[in-house]
Amino acid sequence: MNLIFALLILLILAALMVVFSSRLLIAAISLAVTSIMVTLLMFWLNSPIAAVFELSICAGLITVIFITTISFVKPVEQEDLVENRKRRIKKYVALPVILIIVWFAVSFLIKPLVLALPAIAPETNVANVLWNLRQVDLLGQAIILLVGVFGIVVLFKEGQIDEHH
């Protein structure tokens, strides 16, 4: 139980690091750290397949996409960076206070609740659930995949036309 607490606190700290870092690159890497913490929690919660997906895609591929996007954007000057840092700390200084208050409030409110959990006989195989039980979801996913590919192609094609003009 202590391990879970430590992981959850590290998760929140990594998320706060994303918020407070004045450099975008460090923010993107902190997001990858957040993903790694989520992965460890998933392993602890008996979900190894989802954890592997999370680690390889969220901590790997999405970080690569973010770093590529950041490399396209103009880098900030050193003086701007110091100015930015001061402004950021001023802007986000309320966030940790809000988080601590909400944590205490929710923990206090949730204590007397009696949570009735349903007793069900679940399918034990992930592949069966994914391919047989959730076929509609898979169809939706395939459609979104095609739409995503189409969107990316259109976006980059438009860029090429602009360069010609």
Place this chain on the structure above:
Amino acid sequence: MSTTNIEILRIFIPFIILLIITGFYYILATRNLIRILLGVEIITKAALIAIIVAGYVTNNTPLAQSLTIIMIIIEVFVVAVAAGIIIQIYKRTGSVDARNIRNLRG
């Protein structure tokens, strides 16, 4: 088994809410489009943990895992398309400030 499951739920729910608040605060306070995308990612992480915890406490991890896998893959496409849009906005306006894209031209 059941009591420990409820204990786990009681530990996780406040942290999931904290993560969602962090993401929303970030989206509301920042004007950088890349940072808005990072905020969306933080909220997605909270949703993923919520699904997995719900699966664990109801002894139905296969269903939770299959939903998580679908969600992660859709998340990648959301990020990829959003990143493409941000790069296009940067090419047109020269910045990634959300205030600069208010002038709609129809």
